[in-house]
Amino acid sequence: xxxxxxxxxxxxxxxxxxxxxxxxxxxxxxxxxxxxxxxxxxxxxxxxxxxxxxxxxxxxxxxxxxxxxxxxxxxxxxxxxxxxxxxxxxxxxxxxxxxxxxxxxxxxxxxxxxxxxxxxxxxxxxxxxxxxxxxxxxxxxxxxxxxxxxxxxxxxxxxxxxxxxxxxxxxxxxxxxxxxxxxxxxxxxxxxxxxxxxxxxxxxxxxxxxxxxxxxxxxxxxxxxxxxxxxxxxxxxxxxxxxxxxxxxxxxxxxxxxxxxxxxxxxxxxxxxxxxxxxxxxxxxxxxxxxxxxxxxxxxxxxxxxxxxxxxxxxxxxxxxxxxxxx
Amino acid sequence: xxxxxxxxxxxxxxxxxxxxxxxxxxxxxxxxxxxxxxxxxxxxxxxxxxxxxxxxxxxxxxxxxxxxxxxxxxxxxxxxxxxxxxxxxxxxxxxxxxxxxxxxxxxxxxxxxxxxxxxxxxxxxxxxxxxxxxxxxxxxxxxxxxxxxxxxxxxxxxxxxxxxxxxxxxxxxxxxxxxxxxxxxxxxxxxxxxxxxxxxxxxxxxxxxxxxxxxxxxxxxxxxxxxxxxxxxxxxxxxxxxxxxxxxxxxxxxxxxxx
Numbered sequence: 394x395x396x397x398x399x400x401x402x403x404x405x406x407x408x409x410x411x412x413x414x415x416x417x418x419x420x421x422x423x424x425x426x427x428x429x430x431x432x433x434x435x436x437x438x439x440x441x442x443x444x445x446x447x448x449x450x451x452x453x454x455x456x457x458x459x460x461x462x463x464x465x466x467x468x469x470x471x472x473x474x475x476x477x478x479x480x481x482x483x484x485x486x487x488x489x490x491x492x493x494x495x496x497x498x499x500x501x502x503x504x505x506x507x508x509x510x511x512x513x514x515x516x517x518x519x520x521x522x523x524x525x526x527x528x529x530x531x532x533x534x535x536x537x538x539x540x541x542x543x544x545x546x547x548x549x550x551x552x553x554x555x556x557x558x559x560x561x562x563x564x565x566x567x568x569x570x571x572x573x574x575x576x577x578x579x580x581x582x583x584x585x586x587x588x589x590x591x592x593x594x595x596x597x598x599x600x601x602x603x604x605x606x607x608x609x610x611x612x613x614x615x616x617x618x619x620x621x622x623x624x625x626x627x628x629x630x631x632x633x634x635x636x637x638x639x640x641x642x643x644x645x646x647x648x649x650x651x652x653x654x655x656x657x658x659x660x661x662x663x664x665x666x667x668x669x670x671x672x673x674x675x676x677x678x679x680x681x682x683x684x685x686x687x688x689x690x691x692x693x694x695x696x697x698x699x700x701x702x703x704x705x706x707x708x709x710x711x712x713x714x715x716x717x718x719x720x
Numbered sequence: 721x722x723x724x725x726x727x728x729x730x731x732x733x734x735x736x737x738x739x740x741x742x743x744x745x746x747x748x749x750x751x752x753x754x755x756x757x758x759x760x761x762x763x764x765x766x767x768x769x770x771x772x773x774x775x776x777x778x779x780x781x782x783x784x785x786x787x788x789x790x791x792x793x794x795x796x797x798x799x800x801x802x803x804x805x806x807x808x809x810x811x812x813x814x815x816x817x818x819x820x821x822x823x824x825x826x827x828x829x830x831x832x833x834x835x836x837x838x839x840x841x842x843x844x845x846x847x848x849x850x851x852x853x854x855x856x857x858x859x860x861x862x863x864x865x866x867x868x869x870x871x872x873x874x875x876x877x878x879x880x881x882x883x884x885x886x887x888x889x890x891x892x893x894x895x896x897x898x899x900x901x902x903x904x905x906x907x908x909x910x911x912x913x914x915x916x917x918x919x920x921x922x923x924x925x926x927x928x929x930x931x932x933x934x935x936x937x938x939x940x941x942x943x944x945x946x947x948x949x950x951x952x953x954x955x956x957x958x959x960x961x962x963x964x965x966x967x968x969x970x971x972x973x974x975x976x977x978x979x
Contacts (some may be wrong), residue, residue: 439946446722467961472939474949479766481941485948632766683942684769
């Protein structure tokens with residue numbers, strides 16, 4: 394069972410819905426106060442401004458930005474995406490504007506909204522990770538960092554950190570010393586024992602973990618006999634990976650005391666509820682936004698309705714509430 | 721707001737495997753410009769998961785309708801083909817940058833197969849605004865069925881030439897065989913079709929100093945600039961880089977694209 398002490402319940406044991414918004418939806422995640430536990434996942438919401446016509450950012454718990462590296466990166470050649478059953482493979486290759494342009498051109502927009510900004514960072518080396526983290530230290534409007542140790546699509550996308558416990562610990566320890574911001578470590582699902590990696594992140598000082606990133610996959614065109622992605626392999630996302638994600642969140646949440654941000658194929662409130670019950674304190678919407686640009690705000694509404702209908706004092710009452718074994 | 725629940729007002733069989741839909745979508749119809757596209761959800765389930773991009777074939781602001789014209793090619797378009805008048809579909813748009821307006825210039829539209837519909841939208845819009853402007857159309861396809869909306873172009877008063885790979889209609893060959901007489905700085909080319917065609921048109925335009933814009937096609941998941949899937953290799957000040965077909969395009973100046 395997860396340690397209930399790590400999940401703040403601002404409504405208190407008595408439960409006073411109505412005090413903190415329409416229903417108890419606010420959560421304290423890794424030291425970041427979220428008005429609701431719904432975020433948008435890195436790489437699925439750009440830098441926040443792209444969907445301004447569809448989504449009021451004020452409605453979201455937080456925005457996790459596209460992964461930021463020290464210098465701009467062009468990304469991989471096309472084709473970068475291919476549709477698969479109930480999902481998609483991508484090999485974008487961490488295309489991004491780089492730290493400086495992010496700070497000057499992208500962050501000011503995000504700061505205009507009453508939502509939390511979590512910057513996803515990555516590097517090709519510990520030094521580069523540290524440089525990005527240092528560059529964001531003390532920056533107003535950045536509420537936390539999400540450390541990407543799990544991009545499967547570039548040689549140096551950090552995945553070696555995410556699939557080697559010792560390297561992960563080393564990286565997180567260094568970053569902890571480079572920033573005043575809460576650190577959320579985004580774990581790779583492409584490992585045998587996710588609990589080991591969750592514990593390594595916690596031991597090294599992470600304030601929270603997020604999972605899962607995409608699952609490495611491949612698709613081949615039988616007519617051309619070539620991979621459908623120029624990169625050969627890519628990261629699988631969408632509802633196809635949801636059961637894997639729920640299982641890994643469940644395993645990780647039981648292994649650590651720090652909070653877990655769950656994601657992987659969430660489309661609807663029911664999907665998200667699986668993650669809360671498995672032990673996630675908050676959830677992120679990813680690929681669903683491609684299908685429905687309003688997926689994240691719709692999820693906030695869906696979860697609020699569920700909490701109200703079930704007469705729950707607070708959504709955090711669900712966290713880790715899966716009933717396993719014989720009652 | 722670019723998300724619409726659109727009722728299908730009319731469905732039409734076109735030549736060969738082509739179909740068109742008239743959608744009741746007033747906000748979309750009002751905002752749409754030639755060259756822009758929409759993302760259509762073909763299924764309410766998760767398989768297929770992603771929306772399909774379709775360039776707009778027409779838009780009539782006063783009537784509140786926007787049309788798409790598609791070729792039945794795979795699962796997504798086969799599912800779309802099952803819909804009938806009265807059914808509703810979920811549409812996001814208009815998306816992307818339109819073709820430029822090019823005041824005063826003689827226009828040469830070069831299209832292949834499903835690349836033809838957005839050029840029709842351009843021609844029809846231009847006819848309404850400037851009935852006197854000369855518009856040439858060069859359309860091509862594998863066979864005569866691919867010369868979609870040829871009669872509609874002719875009814876507009878555009879000067880149409882056609883080519884087919886198999887010689888079943890028009891010139892036996894490709895559109896670029898017909899392009900030579902239209903080259904030169906006095907005219908502007910707008911092209912949409914398969915990448916090899918666009919590349920050939922771009923090269924001819926570059927050699928002859930003919931202003932040229934192309935509407936490119938690339939696989940995309942969102943159409944909104946957030947998935948970054950639809951990368952188009954382009955020249956930039958710092959060497960080769962990528963732009964996004966969905967938000968930087970789908971219309972690019974031809975000389976910008978690295979084929």
